[in-house]
Amino acid sequence: MGLIGAWMGSLYFGMHLVLMSPLAFLARPSRWLQAISQHRGTISAAPNFAYEICASRIDVRELAGLDLSSWRWAFNGAEAVSADTLDRFAKRLAPFGFDARAVAPVYGLAECGLDLAFPPPRRGTRVDHVDREALMFTGEAVPVAAGDRRAAGMVACGAALPGYAIRIVDGSGHVLPERQQGRVQFRGPSATAGYYRNPQATAELLDGEWRNTGDLGYLADGELFVTGRDKDLIIRAGHNLHPLELEAAVGEVPGIRKGCVVVFGVADPRGATERVVVVAETRETEPQRQQQLRGRIQALAAELIDGPADEVLLVPPGSVLKTSSGKLRRAGT
Secondary structure, three states: OHHHHHHHHHHHHOOOOOOOOHHHHHHOOHHHHHHHHHHOOOEEEEOHHHHHHHHHOOOHHHHOOOOOOOOOEEEEOOOOOOHHHHHHHHHHHHHHOOOHHHEEEOEEEHHHOEEEEEOOOOOOOOEEEEEHHHHHHOOEOOEOOOOOOOEEEEEEOOEEOOOOEEEEEOOOOOEOOOOEOEEEEEEOOOOOOOOOOOHHHHHHHEEOOEEEEEEEEEEEOOEEEEEEEHHHOEEEOOEEEOHHHHHHHHHOOOOEEEEEEEEEEEEOOOOOOEEEEEEEEEOOOOHHHHHHHHHHHHHHHHHHOOOOOOEEEEEOOOOOOEOOOOOEOOOOO
């Protein structure tokens, strides 16, 4: 997203590009917003966690004097997009000239040479509220009212760019209809021919003229809704469980470090199913307080994945593994 979308995109179109080290952002997140304000930036992209930091952790005094009215495209990609994060981000920065219509959840991958799906310009965030239980049990994205207790909010990443195509298939490669969850595949002029000196990975990638993305999702009105990673899907007692919603909910529990929660499945040696494990970072060391945290996490698990987690591990800060760009490493953890 940085190399091709920012560096090469700016070179190709002859646009002015302002660069900042990711470490500069992590040390003081307000620098990103200040740079957009100072240089009158029109396009800037970041993963969801950067928007979350701006929405919740920057001191209001650091926002004084900002003018974000020039920001026309606020791309959110590279990791799961949270509708709640984008809503809070837009509302917090509205007094400083930010237009919520600039928010643009996007989808791409290196195997496509980056961009694959974009929303319409200046639309803002589109959220599809679907029945969580139906998605879990049948894979069908059944629309429900936003206030329904069963509602799970899925963010639209837009439609395939001109010349590209996206389809959803089941485990046997059969194409699925709209609103049916499955494996996301694509084809297009910038699709990779394979992985360098890795024939096994290339064989898993290719499906004729189509490429497997490794993601799960569904199409609705021609737009892509990503529901998770294929390898991160947990199958317990025949139910397909996605970790993202539970991870986000546990991260909101007071005492748990937000963005430092992973949920994954491990093989159960006693049966043909998987055990659900929650690993959450906390600075709490008092046993009674830790027990309260476990109880709160189990209550959330019962609500969101139709049953308690098999194991809840509270670990010290720095225990949850992440990539260099800040993505959670579920399998590694």
